[in-house]
Amino acid sequence: MKADMHVHIVPGILIGKTGGRIRRSLSAEETWNAVSVSGAEKMAVLGWPFAGEEDCVLQNDFILKEMQKQKDILLGFGTVNPAAGESAVREAERCLDAGFFGIGELDPEQQGFSLTDPFFERICTLCVSRRRPLCLHAGIGMKDHGTGRKDLLPASYYHFIEKWQSLVLILPHFGGGIPFYAMMPEVGRHLKNVIFDNAPDTEKYVPSASECAELCLKENRLAYGSHFPVVLQDGKETEITRGSCREVPPLLGGLL
Numbered sequence: 001m002k003a004d005m006h007v008h009i010v011p012g013i014l015i016g017k018t019g020g021r022i023r024r025s026l027s028a029e030e031t032w033n034a035v036s037v038s039g040a041e042k043m044a045v046l047g048w049p050f051a052g053e054e055d056c057v058l059q060n061d062f063i064l065k066e067m068q069k070q071k072d073i074l075l076g077f078g079t080v081n082p083a084a085g086e087s088a089v090r091e092a093e094r095c096l097d098a099g100f101f102g103i104g105e106l107d108p109e110q111q112g113f114s115l116t117d118p119f120f121e122r123i124c125t126l127c128v129s130r131r132r133p134l135c136l137h138a139g140i141g142m143k144d145h146g147t148g149r150k151d152l153l154p155a156s157y158y159h160f161i162e163k164w165q166s167l168v169l170i171l172p173h174f175g176g177g178i179p180f181y182a183m184m185p186e187v188g189r190h191l192k193n194v195i196f197d198n199a200p201d202t203e204k205y206v207p208s209a210s211e212c213a214e215l216c217l218k219e220n221r222l223a224y225g226s227h228f229p230v231v232l233q234d235g236k237e238t239e240i241t242r243g244s245c246r247e248v249p250p251l252l253g254g255l256l
Helices: 012-017 028-038 053-069 086-097 118-130 154-163 173-181 209-217
Strands: 003-008 042-046 074-078 102-106 134-136 169-171 194-197
Touching (some): 003 028, 003 194, 012 053, 028 053, 042 102, 086 102, 086 118, 102 118, 118 134, 154 173, 173 194, 173 209
Parallel strands (some): 003 042, 102 134, 134 169, 169 194
C-alpha cells in the first residue's frame, strides 16, 4: 500500500501560530485532492507542534472530525506538548482512545522539552504499550536560515533510539541525517524500529537523497512524505509530483 506519511491540516484559527510555514487551512478532502496525485492510497495527517496545550487540543479535535469524514484514507496523529506535564499524557491517551493512528509530530526544540523529560517518556511508554508510532521532528542540527531555530544533533536522537528500542519511531526529513550513519553496523542494528521519511523541511533535497538513504539503511524503512501544504524557504508550498508516492515500509504496514 502507498501512503503519504507527512501531511499537515491546521484549523484556521491556528494558522497564524505556524510561523508562516502554513498559510491556509484545508479540509481533509481538499488536502487529499492535492496529495492523491502522488499515487497515495492513504495519508497521515500530523499535528503541528504547537507549544500551547490548548492549541494542541483544538488541533486534535479538528483532526478527529476530519478523520470521521475520511475514515478510509486518513491516518490521524495527535499532538501534545510534554512540557505541559500530566495533562499532555492524558491528551495523548485521549487521542489514542479516539482512534488516532499515532502521536506526533512532536518537536523538542520548538515545544521546549527534552528527550529525557519524564512526561515525554511516559508518552513513549504509552505508544509502546499501545503499539502505536511516535513521530518526532528531526532536523539537520544546523541553524535554518530565516527561522532562527537550531535542531538537536543526530547524536541526541541516536542515544534516544538506543534507550527506546521497543518504540516504533518515525523521524521525518531523513531523520536529520541518521540513515547515513546506518552504514556502520553498530548504528544500523539499533534502528530496527525506526522509520524515516523524505519530506522536505525548509528546502528540497537533492534528487538522489532517497536512493542514498535506502542504500545505507539496506532495507525498506523510508516512507514518502510530501509535507503538504508547508511553505519552503523559496516561499512556495511543497509540490506534489505525480506518481511519486512510495510503498509503506513493512514496519508501518503491519500497524495499519
